[in-house]
Amino acid sequence: MAEREQKKKPAPQKQDEVVEEAPAASETGEKIKAELDDLLDEIDEVLEVNAEEFVKSYVQKGGQ
Amino acid sequence: MAIRKVLGIETEFGILIRGAADSNPIAASSVLINAYVNDLTRTAASPGTPKVGWDFEDESPGNDARGFAPEGTMAPEIETHLVNAVLTNGARYYVDHAHPELSTPECADPRTTVVYDRAAEKILQRSMTAANRTLPPGQEIVVYKNNSDRKGNSYGCHENYLMDRAVPFGRVVAHVMPHFITRQIYCGAGKVGSEASGVPIDEVPFQLSQRADFFEEEVGLETTLKRPIVNTRDEPHADAQKYRRLHVIVGDANLSEVATFLKLGTTALVLSMIEDEFLPREFVFTAPVQTLRRVSYDLSLRRPLELVDGSTVTALEVQWELFDRAKKYGEEVGYECVGGDEQGREIVRYWESVLTGLEMDPLTLASQLDWVAKYRLIDGYRERHGLAWDDAKLAAMDLQYHDLRADKGLAGRVGLEQLCTDAEIDFAISEPPADTRAYFRGKCLQRWGDEIVAANWDSLVFDIGGDPLRRVPMMEPMRGTKAHVGRLIDECSSAAELLERLGS
Numbered sequence: 001m002a003e004r005e006q007k008k009k010p011a012p013q014k015q016d017e018v019v020e021e022a023p024a025a026s027e028t029g030e031k032i033k034a035e036l037d038d039l040l041d042e043i044d045e046v047l048e049v050n051a052e053e054f055v056k057s058y059v060q061k062g063g064q
Numbered sequence: 065m066a067i068r069k070v071l072g073i074e075t076e077f078g079i080l081i082r083g084a085a086d087s088n089p090i091a092a093s094s095v096l097i098n099a100y101v102n103d104l105t106r107t108a109a110s111p112g113t114p115k116v117g118w119d120f121e122d123e124s125p126g127n128d129a130r131g132f133a134p135e136g137t138m139a140p141e142i143e144t145h146l147v148n149a150v151l152t153n154g155a156r157y158y159v160d161h162a163h164p165e166l167s168t169p170e171c172a173d174p175r176t177t178v179v180y181d182r183a184a185e186k187i188l189q190r191s192m193t194a195a196n197r198t199l200p201p202g203q204e205i206v207v208y209k210n211n212s213d214r215k216g217n218s219y220g221c222h223e224n225y226l227m228d229r230a231v232p233f234g235r236v237v238a239h240v241m242p243h244f245i246t247r248q249i250y251c252g253a254g255k256v257g258s259e260a261s262g263v264p265i266d267e268v269p270f271q272l273s274q275r276a277d278f279f280e281e282e283v284g285l286e287t288t289l290k291r292p293i294v295n296t297r298d299e300p301h302a303d304a305q306k307y308r309r310l311h312v313i314v315g316d317a318n319l320s321e322v323a324t325f326l327k328l329g330t331t332a333l334v335l336s337m338i339e340d341e342f343l344p345r346e347f348v349f350t351a352p353v354q355t356l357r358r359v360s361y362d363l364s365l366r367r368p369l370e371l372v373d374g375s376t377v378t379a380l381e382v383q384w385e386l387f388d389r390a391k392k393y394g395e396e397v398g399y400e401c402v403g404g405d406e407q408g409r410e411i412v413r414y415w416e417s418v419l420t421g422l423e424m425d426p427l428t429l430a431s432q433l434d435w436v437a438k439y440r441l442i443d444g445y446r447e448r449h450g451l452a453w454d455d456a457k458l459a460a461m462d463l464q465y466h467d468l469r470a471d472k473g474l475a476g477r478v479g480l481e482q483l484c485t486d487a488e489i490d491f492a493i494s495e496p497p498a499d500t501r502a503y504f505r506g507k508c509l510q511r512w513g514d515e516i517v518a519a520n521w522d523s524l525v526f527d528i529g530g531d532p533l534r535r536v537p538m539m540e541p542m543r544g545t546k547a548h549v550g551r552l553i554d555e556c557s558s559a560a561e562l563l564e565r566l567g568s
Contacts, residue, residue, distance in 0.1 A: 032427075036440065036441075036444045037444075039441065039444075039477065039478065039479075040441075040444055040445055040448055042477065043441070043445075043474060043477055046464075046472055046474075046477075047457070047460070047461065047464065048460045048464055051455075051456040051457040051459070051460035052456040052460075054460050054463070055214065055456050055459045055460050055463065057080070058078070058080065058208075058214065059213055059215060059217070060078050060079075060089065060162070060163070060212075060217045060219060061089055061161060061162035061163070061217060061219075062161070062217040062218060062219065062288060063076040063160065063162065063163045063217075063218070063219030063220060063288065064076060064160070064161060064219060064220040064222065064287040064288055064313065
């Protein structure tokens with residue numbers, strides 16, 4: 001869980017970094033982060049148990 | 065004047081039998097579709113019997129819009145022996161290339177098409193439930209609405225748009241190419257890594273599109289090999305003197321309604337503007353196939369793309385220009401071609417808001433765009449658990465995003481914005497759209513399914529006993545609507561009476 005504290009910037013970069021975060025914006029940021037945390041907790045229960053096996057077995061014939 | 069963009073979506077779904085030692089996708093697809101059809105005939109609640117076969121009489125997928133077929137081209141083959149059902153909502157549900165495929169009925173506007181695309185998902189869900197009742201314990205058929213198995217095998221989600229035959233095909237190609245290359249920034253369904261050869265995961269940990277890796281040509285007839293960005297299949301399923309059908313194979317299957325709406329809406333507007341010569345500038349890329357991938361691989365959305373005149377442009381800039389023209393088009397010409405001003409303005413409003421969001425911070429669009437929703441989820445999981453991008457858990461999440469089981473699919477859990485109501489979607493599972501010829505097809509199947517021996521996009525064949533089979537042609541996609549034939553169908557007590565009154 002330690003990694004959660006040192007989140008790296010997501011790949012889609014903002015172009016201008018000059019905008020200072022207003023309190024409202026950081027509140028929104030916190031809210032978004034909390035929502036993502038909740039979502040990750042929730043999906044943990046439904047994720048494929050054996051990921052490696054599942055990915056390997058997912059083979060399709062090419063189509064159109 | 066641009067003609068009404070009658071449109072539809074055909075989706076090939078991924079399919080697995082879980083718990084079986086040997087999984088034959090053709091057999092599984094047949095079991096799936098037959099189970100759905102049998103279930104409908106068994107339950108009295110659903111009107112009509114959809115046990116009507118497809119009529120291949122007028123199928124000619126080998127015709128090339130350019131008027132010639134280059135040497136060595138393989139014309140698509142028609143698989144006439146596999147399961148092929150026509151549903152009472154006007155859709156076609158069949159086995160194609162070892163996948164279950166569902167083609168929505170013809171719709172008269174993008175929003176209605178979104179409803180039928182969502183209804184298609186529900187039909188596949190019901191099919192899974194029905195099929196799994198027939199399988200041995202421990203086995204389960206699971207369907208995925210995606211476009212690749214992550215091992216280099218791809219299957220499509222095609223769009224179809226009715227166009228004016230009078231417009232030279234070369235003009236269509238010139239203007240639709242830059243749209244297809246750049247619209248991925250909002251209609252991509254996202255993918256962990258790349259399936260193109262020689263592209264390692266540290267170079268492309270995540271890309272915008274499912275399909276970009278699989279395109280090798282700019283323009284061509286093929287759909288399964290050497291896929292072209294612009295497909296030239298010339299098979300209008302309508303009066304060929306008046307119409308062409310643009311068969312679009314470059315798109316991803318979307319789970320997000322907003323993404324589907326934008327994919328269809330922006331493309332219908334671009335095609336209308338092509339017909340009305342409303343696009344002054346051609347963006348001619350020096351290398352379209354490579355540019356398609358470059359756009360897909362660039363999450364910053366800001367990579368300069370080379371044009372033949374030596375200048376560069378970004379995907380966002382191309383989309384902003386198309387958006388500006390589309391807005392002006394609405395003001396000067398109107399949006400009749402996409403179902404009226406209200407819907408046209410809705411398309412343009414969403415278009416503007418996603419381009420603005422993509423420019424400011426794509427992560428703000430996690431409830432609207434598939435690639436953003438998927439990226440946010442997978443990247444969040446990766447950070448939480450300190451995983452590398454090549455971890456199988458992330459690849460599994462990528463696949464599971466598209467799982468159509470209500471309790472397993474991740475797309476259903478990320479809070480995607482809904483444009484359609486559940487009531488609309490449920491209605492569309494069995495009822496046809498009221499404002500295209502799909503109405504006539506669907507209603508005839510509901511009322512007289514037993515007397516229809518075959519159906520296809522542009523005709524119905526009746527067998528009313530005694531007489532020779534009677535074919536009713538439907539060469540005009542905007543005729544046979546509820547306004548045209550609703551009362552007639554209601555008033556007729558038999559198929560024989562209908563045929564007599566139609567004078568066929």
